Amino acid sequence: MPSTCCVVNCNSRSHDRQGKKIRNGLSFFCLPAWKKNSCSHVSEVTKRRRMAWIAAVRRSKLTFDYTPPHMMVCSKHFHKGKPAYEMLQCDPDWAPSLHLGHTEVKATTTDRFKRLRRRQQQQQQQQQTQPQQAPEPDHTSPEAELDNAAPLFPAPDNPGTEEYMESETSGEGAVMGNADEQCTMCGLRLQEIMRLQEENQKLKEELSKRALDENSLKDNDSEVKYYTGLPSFSLLMGVLMQIIPSLPTSKERKLSHFQMLLLTLMRLRLDLPVEHVAHLFDISRQTASNVFIETINVLHAHLSPLVYWPKRLCIQASMPHQYVEMFGNRVTVIIDCFELFIERAQNLRAKAQTYSNYKSRYTMKYLIGITPQGTISFISKGWGGTCQ
Numbered sequence: 550m551p552s553t554c555c556v557v558n559c560n561s562r563s564h565d566r567q568g569k570k571i572r573n574g575l576s577f578f579c580l581p582a583w584k585k586n587s588c589s590h591v592s593e594v595t596k597r598r599r600m601a602w603i604a605a606v607r608r609s610k611l612t613f614d615y616t617p618p619h620m621m622v623c624s625k626h627f628h629k630g631k632p633a634y635e636m637l638q639c640d641p642d643w644a645p646s647l648h649l650g651h652t653e654v655k656a657t658t659t660d661r662f663k664r665l666r667r668r669q670q671q672q673q674q675q676q677q678t679q680p681q682q683a684p685e686p687d688h689t690s691p692e693a694e695l696d697n698a699a700p701l702f703p704a705p706d707n708p709g710t711e712e713y714m715e716s717e718t719s720g721e722g723a724v725m726g727n728a729d730e731q732c733t734m735c736g737l738r739l740q741e742i743m744r745l746q747e748e749n750q751k752l753k754e755e756l757s758k759r760a761l762d763e764n765s766l767k768d769n770d771s772e773v774k775y776y777t778g779l780p781s782f783s784l785l786m787g788v789l790m791q792i793i794p795s796l797p798t799s800k801e802r803k804l805s806h807f808q809m810l811l812l813t814l815m816r817l818r819l820d821l822p823v824e825h826v827a828h829l830f831d832i833s834r835q836t837a838s839n840v841f842i843e844t845i846n847v848l849h850a851h852l853s854p855l856v857y858w859p860k861r862l863c864i865q866a867s868m869p870h871q872y873v874e875m876f877g878n879r880v881t882v883i884i885d886c887f888e889l890f891i892e893r894a895q896n897l898r899a900k901a902q903t904y905s906n907y908k909s910r911y912t913m914k915y916l917i918g919i920t921p922q923g924t925i926s927f928i929s930k931g932w933g934g935t936c937q
Contacts, residue, residue, distance in 0.1 A: 552577035555606055555620040557650025577621040578632055580611075591636075598635055601644035639737035761829060763807050777814035785810075788852075795847045803832055804840060812837065813844040858882075858918070858926050872921045882918045882926055888934065889913050905934030 551564035554577065563577060564570050580602050584595040602622070603611055611620060624630040626645035633640035766773050770781045779785045789810050796806050804812065808830060816826055827837035865878055872880050893911050894900045905912045912934035918927030 552621050553619065554623040554625075555608055555611070556622060556626055556645065556648070557607065559623065559625065559648065559650065561623040561625060576624040576631060578624070579618070579621055580606075580616045581632075581635060583613075594638060595635060597638075598643060605645045605649060607649075637738070637741060639734040639741065641734075761808060761811060762805065766811075776818060777811065778818045779814070785814075792844075792847050792851050795850065797843060803836070804830060809840050809844050813841050813848065816841055817845075856925050856928055859920065864920055864922075868921045880921055882920055884916065884918050884927075886914060886916050889915070899933075902933035902935055908934065910934070 551562065551568070553563070554561040561573075561575055561577075562571060563575070581595060581598050583592070583599050585592050587595070600613060603613060603616075605626075606620075606622065608620065610617065622645050626647045626649065627642045628647065629642055631642070632644075633642040635643075637643060766776070766782055766785075768782070773782045773785055774780055777785055779788070789807055792810070793806050796809060798806075812826055812830055815821060815829075816823075821829075823834055823837050823841070826841075827834045830837065832840075861881055864881055868880070888905070888908065889912060890908075891903060891911050891913055894903060900911070903911045903913065913931045914934060914936055915931055916927075916929035917925060920926050
């Protein structure tokens, strides 16, 4: 939709009369809305900003309650070419302030200025010849009226330029006023920056407490045991240092090596769904699934040699006395079978092999052997839930 600037005497347009876009580098901005449903501070600031924009434009059809959608302000009326952030009230671009039609003053013509300069030179010559007698001005002549009405300025190179217009309308009081306003604006801006820095620091501290990384679990063995099953943080870091050379490294990965291991152990320990793990680590479901598969393969390659069947003499030499008193030397290993729930397979044969009538779910079964000391000494391959 074509856009037109609503500032007085501004003819900026985004499209010409034939509907073709004009490549003039201008941008058009709608009048800011009043966020009355936000907090009290934001609501008050946005309300004052909307009023400031309407006062700057000064259109009869433009009111606080109604602003037509076609009424926009172009980038020529802002110092940086675009409006400032709504909460930076001290910024000069918080509202339009440049080239507003109702504040501009037309420059004088060249002929008029020449007459003023000529009259000024004549007065200086008369003062030099008659220093004691001041000439009486002729109030009846048109030139005298013009001399009394208009101030005298030195001749500029181009009196029709915009710089001359600004110098003609500005004075010493305006300069002092602008300096005071700039000092006040600088003070307000520094206060706003300090407030935002403090707020940013508090948010970072709160975020670091909720993040699942090394800092959140360090010196907290109880949480390490709950999330991973390992007894201490030092043991968790030992496992990490063992598998780090085999973990994939990429600058584009959002998770660190520690978080990849933590994600895998949390899912194994707590049996969390992939969607929930992805939400905890602020990643997509597919990324969480890929990280789990990659890390579990690395863990299997590094830790599977730790699962081995010890010799009978070694088991009997370190067997707890409770087993010795109860069974003597007849116990070598304790066997058990455990079953895990899995997702339903897409393949019909795999679906039939993994369905368990006893559990009424799709499962995988494993045979496991545990020594009397409590270490795992054997794990069989997985079998479908239909196996008996």
